[in-house]
Amino acid sequence: MTTPRPAWPFDRASALTPPAEFAQIRQTCPFSEVETWNGEPAWIATRWEDVRTVLADHRFSSNPATPGVMPAPSEAALTFWQNKGTFDKLDPPEHDHERKMVTPEFTVRNVEQYRDAVIEIVDQLLDEMQARGGVVDLVQAFGNPLPAQITCVMMGLPTSDAPFFRRQLLTFMSQASSQDESKAAMQALLDYFDRVVADRIDQPTDDVAGRLVTHHVVNGELTREGARRMLLDLLIGGLDTTSSMIALGTVTLLEHPDQLHLLRENPAQWNQAVEELLRYLTIAQFIGSRTATDDVEIGTTTVRRGDGVIASLLAANWDPERFERPDQFDVTRDARGHVAFGFGVHQCIGQPLARLELQIAMPRLFERFPHLTLVTTSRDLEFNRTTIHTAKEVLVDLGEPA
Amino acid sequence: MRVTADQARCIGSGNCVTTAPRVFDQSDTTGLVIVTDAEIGEGDAEAVTQAVSWCPVGALSVGAWTAGPGTA
Numbered sequence: 065m066t067t068p069r070p071a072w073p074f075d076r077a078s079a080l081t082p083p084a085e086f087a088q089i090r091q092t093c094p095f096s097e098v099e100t101w102n103g104e105p106a107w108i109a110t111r112w113e114d115v116r117t118v119l120a121d122h123r124f125s126s127n128p129a130t131p132g133v134m135p136a137p138s139e140a141a142l143t144f145w146q147n148k149g150t151f152d153k154l155d156p157p158e159h160d161h162e163r164k165m166v167t168p169e170f171t172v173r174n175v176e177q178y179r180d181a182v183i184e185i186v187d188q189l190l191d192e193m194q195a196r197g198g199v200v201d202l203v204q205a206f207g208n209p210l211p212a213q214i215t216c217v218m219m220g221l222p223t224s225d226a227p228f229f230r231r232q233l234l235t236f237m238s239q240a241s242s243q244d245e246s247k248a249a250m251q252a253l254l255d256y257f258d259r260v261v262a263d264r265i266d267q268p269t270d271d272v273a274g275r276l277v278t279h280h281v282v283n284g285e286l287t288r289e290g291a292r293r294m295l296l297d298l299l300i301g302g303l304d305t306t307s308s309m310i311a312l313g314t315v316t317l318l319e320h321p322d323q324l325h326l327l328r329e330n331p332a333q334w335n336q337a338v339e340e341l342l343r344y345l346t347i348a349q350f351i352g353s354r355t356a357t358d359d360v361e362i363g364t365t366t367v368r369r370g371d372g373v374i375a376s377l378l379a380a381n382w383d384p385e386r387f388e389r390p391d392q393f394d395v396t397r398d399a400r401g402h403v404a405f406g407f408g409v410h411q412c413i414g415q416p417l418a419r420l421e422l423q424i425a426m427p428r429l430f431e432r433f434p435h436l437t438l439v440t441t442s443r444d445l446e447f448n449r450t451t452i453h454t455a456k457e458v459l460v461d462l463g464e465p466a
Numbered sequence: 467m468r469v470t471a472d473q474a475r476c477i478g479s480g481n482c483v484t485t486a487p488r489v490f491d492q493s494d495t496t497g498l499v500i501v502t503d504a505e506i507g508e509g510d511a512e513a514v515t516q517a518v519s520w521c522p523v524g525a526l527s528v529g530a531w532t533a534g535p536g537t538a
Contacts (some may be wrong), residue, residue, distance in 0.1 A: 119522075120522065120524060171492040401520050409522070409523055411523075413477075415480070
């Protein structure tokens with residue numbers, strides 16, 4: 065082939081829609097080659113079917129230490145993945161062993177126990193927004209604090225520590241931070257969770273952190289280092305993701321007033337609307353990078369051992385073969401079966417919690433502020449250049465509360 | 467129609483519990499799938515078929531369903 069490999073990652077066509085390249089690639093050669101930031105080649109899967117096939121196949125490794133290409137969207141992302149040291153960057157059986165230590169915490173039934181806590185946090189945040197009135201940044205006022213506070217509740221940490229997490233994570237993730245600042249922020253977080261683990265070794269507690277320590281650290285199954293990294297990873301996994309879904313979900317709904325109207329007429333449809341928002345936005349835009357550990361056939365293509373593969377969740381969720389007219393944001397669509405939480409053994413462990421938060425936060429926001437309008441439209445949004453699609457701020461005018 | 471679940475493959479994502487709550491449950495101690503009623507009535511057939519298709523690790527099987535290549 066003489067055509068040059070297109071440079072990946074591609075820019076989104078608009079703030080809320082996928083890159084135009086996905087549709088082009090899907091139409092011409094749905095499993096084809098791109099080039100990453102450091103000039104390395106990688107395969108990209110753009111069909112829902114192929115993305116699922118890659119992510120479910122154990123011959124594709126998530127471990128950045130696997131020999132070959134690990135296609136990352138940037139050098140910073142690759143460095144982050146290499147230094148994580150948590151089970152999302154391990155392959156089975158090591159992955160399964162570690163994940164199973166926290167699996168019971170995130171069952172549908174166990175997560176349901178936090179429903180009242182989520183409602184309480186949501187209503188309190190809405191009260192604070194109402195007291196302030198006028199124009200607020202939805203990211204700061206609503207999206208960020210909700211997942212940070214519920215994580216505190218689950219892990220048995222004081223909710224007053226939530227702003228500390230936010231601040232350190234922002235410094236850690238921000239492109240504006242120097243390498244030293246970024247490193248120091250990560251260290252502050254690791255030190256924090258080291259104390260959390262140490263406290264629970266001395267004094268067992270009945271919370272996610274306490275149970276992890278009691279059942280897996282005390283008996284030597286998991287090191288203190290492993291435990292603090294796992295707790296930090298559970299925190300990181302839930303913050304920007306949920307926050308962004310709330311902020312960008314609100315923008316999406318306000319820019320599709322006909323769809324919002326349907327939800328006002330029929331609030332029972334909110335849960336379905338949340339699934340459609342998950343599909344449509346697919347904010348985990350750079351999750352799904354793998355390295356082949358063997359030669360694998362994908363359709364008519366042979367992926368060689370060591371090749372990098374990008375299984376694009378965003379492209380999969382906009383595959384017209386699976387979701388008719390994928391560019392239509394349609395709250396009446398049954399969007400289940402989307403891969404917004406990933407697929408295969410690494411599928412998001414916190415998805416029942418994310419669903420609970422979104423299914424409560426979104427309808428309550430629009431109930432409280434029925435005259436909510438956008439100050440920043442999607443055209444004006446500025447985004448952080450991170451692996452999760454997050455807006456720097458989303459300004460809304462709250463209008464008269466209900 | 468009969469459904470079986472492979473606990474060795476299960477990662478406890480809870481997809482099946484949300485999709486077909488009358489048929490699937492999760493163990494409180496391991497978080498892994500439990501089939502509460504393996505004989506599927508007509509009313510649950512569609513939900514179970516969806517749960518099988520959406521299981522991220524191919525841990526569920528019904529009828530003639532078999533795992534894809536390399537998923538073992």
